[in-house]
Each structure stands twice: as C-alpha cells, then as structure tokens.
Amino acid sequence: MTAELVRGQNHPLSQSRLEIRVSAGTPIVASATLSDENGKARGVEWVAHPGASTLPGLEVSKQAAADHRLAVDLDAMPEAVHRVNVLLALPTEGGGGPVRFGTVAAPFVAVTALDGTEVASYTITGLDAESAVVALELYRRQGAWKVRAVGQGYAGGLAELFADQGLPEAHRLAGTINEAVAQGLARSVPAPPQRTADGDRTRQAAAPALGPDQGGPAAPQGAPGPVPPQPTSPYGPQGTQPGYPADPSAVTQPTSPTAGGPVDYSHPGRQTGAPPPPPPTAPPAPPGQPAQPVAGDATGWSMDERLYNQVWGMFEDLARTAAAYRSAVDFADSRMEKELDQALSDPRSRIGGQGDAAREAARAKHVQLVDQARAALDRDLAQLTAEAEVVEPALPPAYARWDNPVWHGYRVPMEIPMALRLGDLSLPESELLRIPMLVRLPLERGLWIDSGRSGSLDDAFADAHELGSLAMDTAVALAARLLAVYPAGEFTVHVIDPAGSGAQALAPLVQSGVLATPPALGAAGVADVLTRLTQRVDLVQMAVRGGAADSLPPGLDTAEQLLIVNDFPHGFDDRAVTQLRYLADEGPAVGVHLMMVADREEAAGYGPLLDPLWRSLLRLTPLPDDHLADPWVGHAWTYEPALVPPGSQVLQQVLRQVAAARAKYR
Numbered sequence: 001m002t003a004e005l006v007r008g009q010n011h012p013l014s015q016s017r018l019e020i021r022v023s024a025g026t027p028i029v030a031s032a033t034l035s036d037e038n039g040k041a042r043g044v045e046w047v048a049h050p051g052a053s054t055l056p057g058l059e060v061s062k063q064a065a066a067d068h069r070l071a072v073d074l075d076a077m078p079e080a081v082h083r084v085n086v087l088l089a090l091p092t093e094g095g096g097g098p099v100r101f102g103t104v105a106a107p108f109v110a111v112t113a114l115d116g117t118e119v120a121s122y123t124i125t126g127l128d129a130e131s132a133v134v135a136l137e138l139y140r141r142q143g144a145w146k147v148r149a150v151g152q153g154y155a156g157g158l159a160e161l162f163a164d165q166g167l168p169e170a171h172r173l174a175g176t177i178n179e180a181v182a183q184g185l186a187r188s189v190p191a192p193p194q195r196t197a198d199g200d201r202t203r204q205a206a207a208p209a210l211g212p213d214q215g216g217p218a219a220p221q222g223a224p225g226p227v228p229p230q231p232t233s234p235y236g237p238q239g240t241q242p243g244y245p246a247d248p249s250a251v252t253q254p255t256s257p258t259a260g261g262p263v264d265y266s267h268p269g270r271q272t273g274a275p276p277p278p279p280p281t282a283p284p285a286p287p288g289q290p291a292q293p294v295a296g297d298a299t300g301w302s303m304d305e306r307l308y309n310q311v312w313g314m315f316e317d318l319a320r321t322a323a324a325y326r327s328a329v330d331f332a333d334s335r336m337e338k339e340l341d342q343a344l345s346d347p348r349s350r351i352g353g354q355g356d357a358a359r360e361a362a363r364a365k366h367v368q369l370v371d372q373a374r375a376a377l378d379r380d381l382a383q384l385t386a387e388a389e390v391v392e393p394a395l396p397p398a399y400a401r402w403d404n405p406v407w408h409g410y411r412v413p414m415e416i417p418m419a420l421r422l423g424d425l426s427l428p429e430s431e432l433l434r435i436p437m438l439v440r441l442p443l444e445r446g447l448w449i450d451s452g453r454s455g456s457l458d459d460a461f462a463d464a465h466e467l468g469s470l471a472m473d474t475a476v477a478l479a480a481r482l483l484a485v486y487p488a489g490e491f492t493v494h495v496i497d498p499a500g501s502g503a504q505a506l507a508p509l510v511q512s513g514v515l516a517t518p519p520a521l522g523a524a525g526v527a528d529v530l531t532r533l534t535q536r537v538d539l540v541q542m543a544v545r546g547g548a549a550d551s552l553p554p555g556l557d558t559a560e561q562l563l564i565v566n567d568f569p570h571g572f573d574d575r576a577v578t579q580l581r582y583l584a585d586e587g588p589a590v591g592v593h594l595m596m597v598a599d600r601e602e603a604a605g606y607g608p609l610l611d612p613l614w615r616s617l618l619r620l621t622p623l624p625d626d627h628l629a630d631p632w633v634g635h636a637w638t639y640e641p642a643l644v645p646p647g648s649q650v651l652q653q654v655l656r657q658v659a660a661a662r663a664k665y666r
Contacts, residue, residue, distance in 0.1 A: 002110075002118040003589055004444045005149035011120040013138070013145045014547055016075040018119070019112045020086055020136065022068040025105040026097060028088050029181050030061050030068040031158075033165055035083040040166040042080075044173050047162075051180035058084065064091050064181050072138065074145050083139045085150075085165070088124075089132040089158050091181050101127035101153065109135045111147050122149040131157045293387035295394035304396055308418050308438060311391065311399070314384055315425065315435045315630075321380040322429050323633040328373035336366040381430050388433060395421075398485040399436055402477070402644045402651065410484065410654050412661040416441055417485050422478065422620065425628065425637045437628075437639065439618075441485070442560055446584050446594035448617035449475050452601055464599075468567075470622040471597045472505035474641045475564055477651065479595065481642070482562060483514055484654050488661035492557055494533070495519040495564045496526055498571025502597070512655035514662065516557075526571045530579040533563060533592055537583065540590040561592045568598035569606070577606065584616045 003011040022030055031049040033041045041047060048055045053062050057076030061068045072084065088107055090098055098104050101124075110121040124135055130153025137148045154160040158177060162170035298313055300306035343358035393404065398417035400406050401424075420441055424434035451471035453464065479493055495506060497519040509515050520529045536556065543552055552558065563583065572580070584594050596617060603610055619627060626638040644651045 003120040005122040007149050007151045010146045010148040017114050018072045020070040021110045024107040027064040029064050031087040033085045034081045037082045049177045085134050086136040088135050092178050100129050120147050124151045127153050129155045132161045293390050295391045311436050322427050325373050325377040332366045332369035336362045385433050407650050412488050423642045424640045443593045446617045448596045448619045450621050452599035472502045474622045475597050476505050480651050483658050489665040490559045492516045492559045493562045497566045502566040513659045523571045526576050534579050537586050537592050564595045566597045569603045581613050
C-alpha cells in the first residue's frame with residue numbers, strides 16, 4: 001500500500017534498497033546531500049549531484065530531465081550519515097526554461113522498492129518563487145529508517161539551500177552543479193507534451209509514444225484531481241521492471257552518442273519491450289474549425305490510463321476556463337466602478353449630459369467585456385461538451401455511470417483498474433456539463449456519506465429518514481462498484497447496521513451473497529466486527545514492519561476490506577469509537593477501508609474527539625452539493641453521486657456475476 005504523504009508527514013521504510021522517482025513535467029536537476037545527526041552536511045564530498053553522481057549507497061542522475069530515478073541503498077550508508085536529503089532545482093544556465101517552481105506543474109516524488117512497488121509518494125505543492133526545494137528526507141531513527149515529506153523551498157536556489165545545510169562554499173558548489181547541468185542540457189530528457197495554449201482549448205491527439213527502450217521519455221505519471229495524484233508506472237499496474245539491476249551501483253549509464261547522432265537512452269534489459277499502441281487520432285477538421293474530439297487521445301500506456309488522463313484533462317480545462325471567465329467579469333466590474341468613481345469625482349461632470357455620457361460609456365464597456373468573456377466561455381464549454389459526448393460512452397465500467405451500456409456486457413475483471421468513479425462534478429457556469437470524479441485505487445482514505453441536511457442544495461429532502469435512506473443507497477452503489485471492479489476474491493465487504501435501519505438499501509448486497517457475513521446488529525455485532533478488523537490491521541502492520549509479509553496466519557483474508565457503518569454513532573460505546581478512529585487512520589495503509597453513513601450533528605455529543613475522524617474521510621453527499629474545492633483555483637465544485645437509475649436492474653445483475661465469480665474462486 002502506498003502512503004500519500006503531506007508536508008511534514010513521515011512513513012516507515014521496511015526495505016533498504018529503494019528507488020526515488022521524480023516527475024516534474026519540465027527538465028529539473030536532482031541532487032542529494034548526506035547529513036549527520038544534527039542535519040549538517042560535512043562537506044562537498046557528502047553531496048551527490050550531476051557533476052559527482054555517485055556516493056556510497058547513493059546514485060543520482062547526471063543531467064537535467066523531466067523524470068528521474070535515484071538509487072538508494074540504506075545499508076551501504078556510512079555510520080555517520082543519519083539523513084539523506086533529496087533536492088530538486090531548476091536549471092539556471094543555458095536552458096532558457098522556467099526560473100521558479102510556481103510556473104510549472106507541482107513536482108511529484110515517489111519512494112519505491114526495486115520491483116516498482118510504491119512505498120510513499122509526495123506531491124510538492126505551494127511553491128512559488130522558489131527555484132530549489134528539499135523534496136524528501138530519509139532519516140535514521142533508533143536504528144530504523146523513515147521517509148518524511150519536506151517541501152522546503154528556496155528562492156535563492158541551490159546556493160541558499162546548501163548554505164542552509166551548513167555546507168562551506170555553497171555558492172561555488174551551486175555554480176559547479178549549474179555548469180555540469182548546462183553542459184548536459186543538450187542531451188536532457190524532454191518533458192512530456194504540454195497542453196495546448198489557453199487560446200485554443202482543443203486537445204490535440206498525442207503523437208505515438210515511444211517507450212524508454214525506444215529512445216523516448218518516460219511515460220507521464222498520472223494526472224491531478226480533487227483528491228491529491230499518484231503516478232503510474234509505464235511497466236504495468238504494479239510497476240514491475242524486468243531486467244532492473246538489484247545493486248544500485250550496477251545501474252547502466254546511457255551509451256555515448258555517435259558523432260552527430262542522438263543519445264540512446266535504451267535500457268539493455270528492455271531492448272525487446274514493445275511501445276504502447278499509438279493513441280487514436282481525429283479525422284482531419286475543415287479549415288478554421290477545431291479538430292473533433294476523440295476518446296483516449298491523452299497520453300498513457302493503456303486505453304484506461306489514456307481515458308483517465310483525458311478525464312482529468314477535461315477537469316483542468318473546465319477549471320481554467322471558468323476561472324478565466326470569473327476573472328474577466330471581476331475585472332469588468334472593477335473597471336466600471338473605477339470609471340464611475342472618476343466621473344462622479346468631478347463636480348463639473350456629476351450632473352448634466354456630460355456625467356450621463358460618462359456613466360453610459362462605463363456601462364457599455366462593462367457589457368462589452370462581459371460579452372467577450374462569455375463568448376470565450378461558451379466556445380470552451382462547447383468543445384468540452386463535445387469531448388464529453390465521445391468520452392463517456394468509451395469509459396470502462398470502473399469509470400462509467402450506471403446507465404452506460406458497458407455494464408450490460410460486464411464481466412468480472414482479472415486486474416484492478418487504475419481508478420474508480422465516485423460521481424460527477426460540475427460548476428455553476430456549466431451545469432449541463434458533467435466531469436467524472438475519479439479517485440485512484442486502492443483507496444487512500446475512507447469515505448463519508450453525509451446524511452445530514454446542512455449542506456444539501458435540494459430543500460425537497462427535508463425528512464431525515466428519507467435523506468438517510470438515500471445516503472445508504474449511495475453507499476450501496478459505491479460498494480457494489482468496488483466489488484465489481486476488483487477481481488474475484490480480492491475485495492471483501494463488511495456491514496455494521498446496529499439498528500437495522502439500512503435493511504432495505506442493503507438488500508441487493510445481502511440477497512446476492514457478496515457480503516462476507518450478514519450485517520452486524522446491536523452493540524455486540526458492532527464490537528465483534530470492529531475487533532476482527534482492528535486485529536487484522538495489527539497483524540498486517542506487524543508483518544510488514546517486520547519484513548515478514550508472507551508469514552501471516554493461515555486463514556487470514558488478505559483481500560482489500562471495506563467496512564460500511566450505518567447510523568453512527570448508534571450502538572457505539574467509547575471503545576468502539578476508538579477502534580473506528582484507529583481503522584480510519586491506520587486501515588488504508590494495510591488494505592482496510594471505511595465508508596461511513598452518518599450525520600455529524602448526531603455525533604456532536606463526542607465533541608472534538610471525532611474531529612480527526614471526519615477530517616480523515618472524503619465527504620460525499622447523497623444529493624448534489626457544492627462542498628468540494630480544487631487545489632488550483634479554489635472553485636466550489638458541485639458533487640453529484642453515482643446512483644443507479646430508478647427501475648434499473650443493472651446493479652443486481654452485476655452483483656450476481658460477482659457472487660458467482662466469488663463462489664467459483666473459493
């Protein structure tokens with residue numbers, strides 16, 4: 001399980017040989033410093049950089065690149081080394097590129113095992129004028145190593161960063177690195193293709209992607225969304241890398257180019273690997289007309305990944321075009337107010353024909369600016385709507401709405417998909433345009449279906465019982481979707497329904513036989529389920545931390561676990577509440593996920609004790625509600641749950657196939 005870190009958060013490391021993968025979208029410099037127990041680097045010999053890329057237990061890239069892989073062997077670190085700081089910086093000489101991180105995409109850093117399995121990841125957000133940043137810190141504590149997300153930026157670049165770490169002659173060292181980078185920029189790995197300019201929001205079809213073994217750049221590592229991204233490996237869902245050397249010191253360097261020829265970045269162990277099939281291309285458009293949208297024309301190593309990236313590209317486009325429209329309207333309003341104030345500030349023009357003419361001219365300019373902004377918005381919305389119309393029918397079951405015909409041909413999958421659709425997102429400027437809300441799998445945080453009335457946009461649901469029933473319908477639809485997209489036997493669902501109030505909504509899960517056990521009733525049932533799941537979390541945590549993940553007790557269900565809790569806090573005592581908080585905090589890292597159906601006001605008696613619980617869960621609503629905000633421009637997005645259409649039997653049909661596959665699996 002991958003730990004998605006936030007700034008300041010740490011995570012234990014159970015392996016000594018690791019890779020640190022960096023994806024920045026633009027060529028950057030990757031370096032690392034070794035520090036003692038006081039966090040100070042003792043000299044330039046403790047710095048790995050493009051001019052001196054190898055230290056004991058550490059190797060960095062020799063050039064600027066959009067994607068990096070740093071090899072780390074913690075067992076080979078000198079005893080005096082207690083910290084390994086991973087540094088990222090923008091080239092300052094000869095590149096002509098960006099000079100501050102605020103103008104580029106947020107860098108993404110992941111710590112992985114040698115087989116590509118991610119251990120922890122961190123998206124470095126909040127950077128602006130900084131041109132160098134300490135991304136991660138691997139540190140030794142009581143004989144064990146951990147990783148911490150740092151994200152400390154420096155506007156003064158590497159010189160200021162090195163000076164802060166106590167390195168002598170920091171400016172000279174920074175100059176040495178910049179000179180080495182400038183000499184190698186001619187052979188730097190190009191950044192992934194950039195999105196088209198804002199003036200033309202037509203997303204062009206991507207050129208056929210070349211794999212790393214064909215001399216092309218590494219595949220893009222995922223796309224951003226409301227819930228922060230995790231990258232995907234171009235070598236498969238689990239990131240396996242056939243042929244990658246076990247010893248970091250054995251990493252093969254790029255071959256020297258022939259005179260006038262391109263650099264060969266191919267890996268000797270992957271010469272026979274095939275590149276991904278080229279993405280579909282749109283038919284030629286008439287002169288002066290934008291190209292027709294095509295499903296799957298984003299970058300990616302599979303059609304699912306391309307569709308995933310395309311959906312989040314549509315999300316970004318809608319966020320930007322709405323932000324541009326709102327900014328233009330705000331500018332028009334402020335300009336009109338300023339011109340009116342100027343007209344009224346002169347007593348000679350305050351009354352009479354001259355004043356009326358000035359006010360009329362100000363209002364006319366306002367109308368003209370707003371009309372221009374609206375025309376640009378309508379153009380962009382028309383293009384996005386056309387794209388949505390071709391993308392939606394092409395989505396796989398995990399991404400599709402329940403009314404999509406793809407569900408009628410559903411078969412239990414053999415592999416876990418990249419992501420799952422939780423619902424739809426929209427903005428007030430485009431109420432008819434719906435963008436699928438996709439979250440990566442496995443889930444990194446629990447879900448909270450809010451059955452309270454405070455945030456609802458629909459006053460028709462004033463009855464608490466009716467709203468609670470709709471919240472349970474939402475939970476059942478999401479649980480069924482999770483069961484449907486996982487291979488047989490790899491996802492288990494438990495239900496706690498102390499008062500039995502969710503029996504009607506839970507009927508499809510109960511009658512199809514997909515639940516591990518019948519829904520738990522009463523305080524005794526609550527205690528039994530929570531005790532079993534907390535024990536499972538404890539066992540798996542001990543096994544992982546002890547490096548004995550293959551020595552779990554026989555009979556332990558190793559599948560991903562989902563616990564649906566209805567009518568919280570009914571039937572919960574203080575011990576059960578503590579166990580529930582423990583599952584919410586520690587469960588996702590070891591495959592135990594929580595789905596709460598609750599009204600926060602009904603649990604108000606616990607006071608601030610439950611505040612961390614609510615904050616750890618992703619809040620969803622059974623009715624459309626504008627409570628989700630994106631991290632870029634701060635739009636309040638309206639979320640609409642992914643419910644089964646009234647009268648449809650698709651959910652029951654899918655669950656019957658899941659139950660049959662589970663029975664055959666057993």
